[in-house]
Each structure stands twice: as structure tokens, then as C-alpha cells.
Amino acid sequence: MLKSKLRYFLFHLIVGGFGILLLYPVIWLLISSFKVSEDIFVTVGSLIPSPFTFDNYTQGWEGFGGNSFGVFIKNTLIFVIFMLIGHLISCSLIAFGFARLKFFGRGFWFAIMIASLMLPYEVVMIPQYVIFSKLGWLNSLAPLVVPAYFGHPFFIFLLVQFIRTIPRELDEAAIIDGCSTFGVYRRIILPLITPALATTAIFTFYWTWDNLLGPVLYLNSPNKYTVSMALNMFLSNDSVSNWGAMFAMSIVTLIPVFGIFFLFQRYVVEGISTSGIKG
Amino acid sequence: MSSNINNEVVTPLNLGKRKNINNKIRDNLWGYFFIGPFIIGFLSFTIIPIIASLYFSFTSYDLFSEPRWIGLENYKKMFTDDPRYIHSLKITFIYVFGGVPLRLAFALIVAMLLNVASRAVGLYRTLYYLPSLIGGSVAVAIMWRNIFGDIGIINLAITGLGLDAVRWFGDPTAALWMLIFLSVWQFGSSMLIFLAGLKSIPKSLYEAASVDGANFVQKFIKITLPMLSPIILFNTIMQVISAFMTFVPAFIISKGTGGPLDGTLLYSLYLFKQAFEFFSMGYASAMAWVMLIIIAILTSIIFLTAKYWVHYESEGGR
Known part of the structure; x- marks a missing residue:
């Protein structure tokens, strides 16, 4: 009895302690964002900001180049919304086609789609840049969001797997009742795959919010910057190193990431454990 | 899997045949x-760029003037006349083969620790997953840069243990390990996948082994590892590919330079610099193709060795 209690205690001590150790850097970042900039590295070891200040947040929020951090957040949200619409519509259509319809060349295109999962972005990066610059799309969101309207292999695969778990009898019953093929997609499948669509939406949000390479390549004027671009600028501009403001805005960009996770934890965890999506 | 739903119409035979052909066309x-x-997206955003990229790789192209055909010159330069490239390739390999095994080992150990019946497991799972969740962001790269600074908390802990402080930004090897640690820190997503795999191993196997007097290590080697091997295979491949393409942390932590002394000049970062800093689009395209070939070779090696260590239940072992 005593031994099992001791084991229980040790288990929680080790596992819990290790977890806190892992998150210590984030806690440190959070606390440092409330310290006076000059103090951050003087009192590195201390977890109590004294004096406690919000100045970093007000300073960081001012942004740069006449654009407040709110502008960057707004830009990122617009980016996210365009990506969400694109992925949800296109991936669900394509996944329905692959999972439910029988047509010539289905196996071939499915294999192509899986293979394209493995293709490094670097291979298409330069020609895409050339194409988009010839189209006059530089310094706009178009090169970043237009491809989203043609599906994303990861999410297509995730949705295909999900649709395959739905009994075909439902489709057949709907067809007997006079439903068209599109009707089956719209009225039967779409409502039933909402959990997988939620996973798609959440990861689309994460990947878009964190996307740095895309905005670095395609967005030049500060009034179009996304949050990750803005943070990158904070870092390159730090001649005198306003650490506090940079930390504060880092925390601001992490808040939605955490928030969505805690609201929709189930979909995130399921999405990873069933499909192997990298978080 | 694919029962044909539209063809099951009851009609007289000859009429049915015509209807069948019509249905086939309609199905298609x-x-x-x-x-x-x-298909449209694949052709325009993947196939055309792939062909263009292959063509660029044989040219000298600066984006502003027309590409000039130079044959295999770019590829030759990479391996004979660009020590920076060889260096970048070398440290990328260290990054991939130092980081991925460490990360997977961590993920597996923690998954096994958490594979117990306890109400707190859900909480711990979340705790361990959080670094993975935020790991790709610029904010975390900035954080990492600062905790490893000369007077950051990592050095504070190291000196606290009585060791000498490490100059993470002064020593190229230390800087590379700083990147590896960042990747290992994000073991959470692999852990979740392993945890799901562990839960699907039938308890009866372990019980039978216990009856036969197997100890923990024997159970781990004879049951856990073989049963998890397909998941380990999948994870290894995905992680190797994504580790090879790592860009954001190297870009942020070195402020885009790849320094100190090219210590963090990972492949993707060097490629990016060649393309968009030096405007050697042809050379960068050739680099991308070599990257693709390396990834293909690595993936095939892992797949080919898989038959020796991956256990598929449905095939009766092996």
C-alpha cells in the first residue's frame, strides 16, 4: 500500500516536473514580457517581474513603419480566412470524388496526390515565384492563397479516410430518393464529415498563422505584413534591442494558437493521432 | 470498397446496356x-513548376534576364567548387540524423510513461504536446534565440550545475545543437501518435508474456517495439523529410545569415539565400533537385530496410 502510494507520487513528480521543465522557456517568455526591457537579461533567473509593467505591450503594439500590430493581425486574419474557405471547399469536393465516385484514372490521380505530399516546396518555389511575378501578383496575398483553392494533399487524404468510414448505404438511400451525385456530397457527406473539416480548419489556421516563408517571399510593403513577418522585422530592426516589446508581441501571436487548442483540443489530438499531421 | 451505385438499375437487357454506357460516362x-x-492545381502549381525548375537547374538565371543554358555547370559547381554547399549539406545531415532519432526516442519514452490509467494523463499529454503546437512559430524561434543567449536561462542553468557557460552564438557546433534541441523539444506530436499506437496493442499479449515470466525489457523488445514498428516507420519517414526542409528556426535564430560561421546554414536556408539574396535562381533550382533526390534516396533506404524491422500483424509477422 505504502509502496504503491510512493510510486504514484514519484510518477507524478517525474512526469509533472518534466512537463513544467519543458514549458519553462514559454513561462519565462511570458514573465519577461512584463519586465522592464533593460531588466530582462539582468534578472534572467527571476520569475517575478519587478516592477511589473505593461509598457512592452503598448510599445510593441505601436508596430513599425506607421502600422500598428493590429494591422498585422488584421492582415493575417484575412490571409487565414481566404485559406480556410479555399481548403474547406476544395478539399471536401476532391476528397468526395476520391472516396465515393468511380471513374477512369481514379487510382492514378490518387497516387499522384499522395506522391505530391512528399514533394519539397523548394522544388516548385522558384518557378512559382517566376510565374506569380509574371502575373503581377507580387506584394499581394494572391500567390499565397490562390493555390489553396485547388486542394491540399494532406487534408484531402485526411478527409478521404474519414469519408470511407461513412456507410455507403446512406448514399444509396439518398440516390434512391432521387438525390443527385452533388446532392449526396452536399446533403449526406458534408454534414457527416464536420469533425474532419474542423481538423482541416484548425491546422489550416495554424499553418497559415505560422507561415513565414510565403510572406517573406511575396509581401514587401509593411502594411501588408502578417504577424510572423512583423516579428521577423522586430528581430532584424533591433538595433538597440527592445527585447520587451518583441517578447510581448511574441506572446500576442501565441495567444490565438493556445486559445484554439484549448477550445478544440479533441480535434487537434485526433487529427494528429489518426493522420500523423505534424502540429 | 467501390461498389458501383449507379449501375444497379433494373431494365430489360439491351436497354440496360446502353444505360450502362451512359452511366459510365456520367460517372466519369x-x-x-x-x-x-x-488536377488543375496540380498541373499549374506543381507539374509546370517542376518542369521549369528542372530547366532552370541547367541554366544561369538571375530572374531579370533570360535564362542562359549552361548544361551541368550548376551541379558540377555544387560538388566541386562550393565548399559552403558541402558544409551546408553536412550540417543538414547532422541536424536530421541527430535530431530525428533523439526526438523519436523521447516521444516513445514519454508515450510509454503516459500509457497508464490515470486521470492526470490527459493533462500531461497536453503539457507535452504544447511545444509541438507552437514550435513552428516565429515567436518560439525568437524565444529560443533568447534563452540560449550568453546570459540566457540555459547558460544560467549550466553554470548553476557548476559547468562552464556555452557561447551558443559563438561556436558553430553549439549553434547547430541549439537548433537540434529546438527540434527535440517538439517531440509532442510524435508522442501523441505513439500513444495512440500503444493503446491499440492488445493487453492479452502482455498478460501472456507475464505468465511466461517475461520482464519489462523483454516485453518492450518482443512486444512493444514490433507492434509499434509500422508507426515508427511512418514517423521516421515524415520526420526525416520535414527535418531536411527545416527553414524557419534557422532563418530566425541566425537572423537570416546562417551564422555563426555558417553553423546554422541548413540546406533550405542556403537555397533560399542563393535564390533570393544572390539571385542565382539556376543554382538554387539545381540545389532543390539534389534535395529532392536526397530525400527520395533516404526514403527508399528507410523503406527497403523496413522489411527487416517492421512487423505487420496481418502478414503473420514480417
Whole structure:
């Protein structure tokens, strides 16, 4: 009895302690964002900001180049919304086609789609840049969001797997009742795959919010910057190193990431454990 | 899997045949209507760029003037006349083969620790997953840069243990390990996948082994590892590919330079610099192709060795 209690205690001590150790850097970042900039590295070891200040947040929020951090957040949200619409519509259509319809060349295109999962972005990066610059799309969101309207292999695969778990009898019953093929997609499948669509939406949000390479390549004027671009600028501009403001805005960009996770934890965890999506 | 739903119409035989052909055409039209977006997108954003990229790789191209054909010159330069490239390739390999095994080992150990019945497991799972969740962001790269600074908390802990402080930004090897640690820190997503795998191993196997007097290590080697091996295979491949393409942390932590002394000049970062800093689009395209070939070779090696260590239950072992 005593031994099992001791084991229980040790288990929680080790596992819990290790977890806190892992998150210590984030806690440190959070606390440092409330310290006076000059103090951050003087009192590195201390977890109590004294004096406690919000100045970093007000300073960081001012942004740069006449654009407040709110502008960057707004830009990122617009980016996210365009990506969400694109992925949800296109991936669900394509996944329905692959999972439910029988047509010539289905196996071939499915294999192509899986293979394209493995293709490094670097291979298409330069020609895409050339194409988009010839189209006059530089310094706009178009090169970043237009491809989203043609599906994303990861999410297509995730949705295909999900649709395959739905009994075909439902489709057949709907067809007997006079439903068209599109009707089956719209009225039967779409409502039933909402959990997988939620996973798609959440990861689309994460990947878009964190996307740095895309905005670095395609967005030049500060009034179009996304949050990750803005943070990158904070870092390159730090001649005198306003650490506090940079930390504060880092925390601001992490808040939605955490928030969505805690609201929709189930979909995130399921999405990873069933499909192997990298978080 | 694919029972044909539209063909089951009851009609007299000869009429049915014509109807069948019509149905087939209709099925195909519907099929291509639904996957059409994928095909169009694939052709315009993948196939055309792939062909263009292959062509650029044989040219000298600076984006502003027309590409000039130079044959295999770019590829030759990479391996004979660009020590920076060789260096970048070398440290990328260290990054991949130092980081991925460490990360997977961590993920497996923690998953096994958490594979117990306890109400707190859900909480711990979340705790351990959080670094993975935020790991790709610029904010975390900035954080990492600062905790490893000369007077950051990492050095504070190291000196606290009585060791000498490490100059993470002064020593190229230390800087590379700083990147590896960042990747290992994000073991959470692999852990979740392993945890799901562990839960699907039948308890009866362990019970039978216990009856036969197997100890923990024997159970781990004879049951856990073989049963998890397909998941380990999948994870290894995905992680190797994504580790090879790592860009954001190297870009942020070195402020885009790849320093100190090219210590963090990972492959993707060097490629990016060649393309968009030096405007050697042809050379960068050739680099991308070599990257693709390396990834293909690595993936095939892992797949080929898989038959020796991956256990598929449905095939009766092996």
C-alpha cells in the first residue's frame, strides 16, 4: 500500500516536473514580457517581474513603419480566412470524388496526390515565384492563397479516410430518393464529415498563422505584413534591442494558437493521432 | 470498397446496356468534376513548376534576364567548387540524423510513461504536446534565440550545475545543437501518435508474456517495439523529410545569415539565400533537385530496410 502510494507520487513528480521543465522557456517568455526591457537579461533567473509593467505591450503594439500590430493581425486574419474557405471547399469536393465516385484514372490521380505530399516546396518555389511575378501578383496575398483553392494533399487524404468510414448505404438511400451525385456530397457527406473539416480548419489556421516563408517571399510593403513577418522585422530592426516589446508581441501571436487548442483540443489530438499531421 | 451505385438499375437487357454506357460516362464526368480542382492545381502549381525548375537547374538565371543554358555547370559547381554547399549539406545531415532519432526516442519514452490509467494523463499529454503546437512559430524561434543567449536561462542553468557557460552564438557546433534541441523539444506530436499506437496493442499479449515470466525489457523488445514498428516507420519517414526542409528556426535564430560561421546554414536556408539574396535562381533550382533526390534516396533506404524491422500483424509477422 505504502509502496504503491510512493510510486504514484514519484510518477507524478517525474512526469509533472518534466512537463513544467519543458514549458519553462514559454513561462519565462511570458514573465519577461512584463519586465522592464533593460531588466530582462539582468534578472534572467527571476520569475517575478519587478516592477511589473505593461509598457512592452503598448510599445510593441505601436508596430513599425506607421502600422500598428493590429494591422498585422488584421492582415493575417484575412490571409487565414481566404485559406480556410479555399481548403474547406476544395478539399471536401476532391476528397468526395476520391472516396465515393468511380471513374477512369481514379487510382492514378490518387497516387499522384499522395506522391505530391512528399514533394519539397523548394522544388516548385522558384518557378512559382517566376510565374506569380509574371502575373503581377507580387506584394499581394494572391500567390499565397490562390493555390489553396485547388486542394491540399494532406487534408484531402485526411478527409478521404474519414469519408470511407461513412456507410455507403446512406448514399444509396439518398440516390434512391432521387438525390443527385452533388446532392449526396452536399446533403449526406458534408454534414457527416464536420469533425474532419474542423481538423482541416484548425491546422489550416495554424499553418497559415505560422507561415513565414510565403510572406517573406511575396509581401514587401509593411502594411501588408502578417504577424510572423512583423516579428521577423522586430528581430532584424533591433538595433538597440527592445527585447520587451518583441517578447510581448511574441506572446500576442501565441495567444490565438493556445486559445484554439484549448477550445478544440479533441480535434487537434485526433487529427494528429489518426493522420500523423505534424502540429 | 467501390461498389458501383449507379449501375444497379433494373431494365430489360439491351436497354440496360446502353444505360450502362451512359452511366459510365456520367460517372466519369462527375468524378472529374469533383477532383477537377486537384488536377488543375496540380498541373499549374506543381507539374509546370517542376518542369521549369528542372530547366532552370541547367541554366544561369538571375530572374531579370533570360535564362542562359549552361548544361551541368550548376551541379558540377555544387560538388566541386562550393565548399559552403558541402558544409551546408553536412550540417543538414547532422541536424536530421541527430535530431530525428533523439526526438523519436523521447516521444516513445514519454508515450510509454503516459500509457497508464490515470486521470492526470490527459493533462500531461497536453503539457507535452504544447511545444509541438507552437514550435513552428516565429515567436518560439525568437524565444529560443533568447534563452540560449550568453546570459540566457540555459547558460544560467549550466553554470548553476557548476559547468562552464556555452557561447551558443559563438561556436558553430553549439549553434547547430541549439537548433537540434529546438527540434527535440517538439517531440509532442510524435508522442501523441505513439500513444495512440500503444493503446491499440492488445493487453492479452502482455498478460501472456507475464505468465511466461517475461520482464519489462523483454516485453518492450518482443512486444512493444514490433507492434509499434509500422508507426515508427511512418514517423521516421515524415520526420526525416520535414527535418531536411527545416527553414524557419534557422532563418530566425541566425537572423537570416546562417551564422555563426555558417553553423546554422541548413540546406533550405542556403537555397533560399542563393535564390533570393544572390539571385542565382539556376543554382538554387539545381540545389532543390539534389534535395529532392536526397530525400527520395533516404526514403527508399528507410523503406527497403523496413522489411527487416517492421512487423505487420496481418502478414503473420514480417
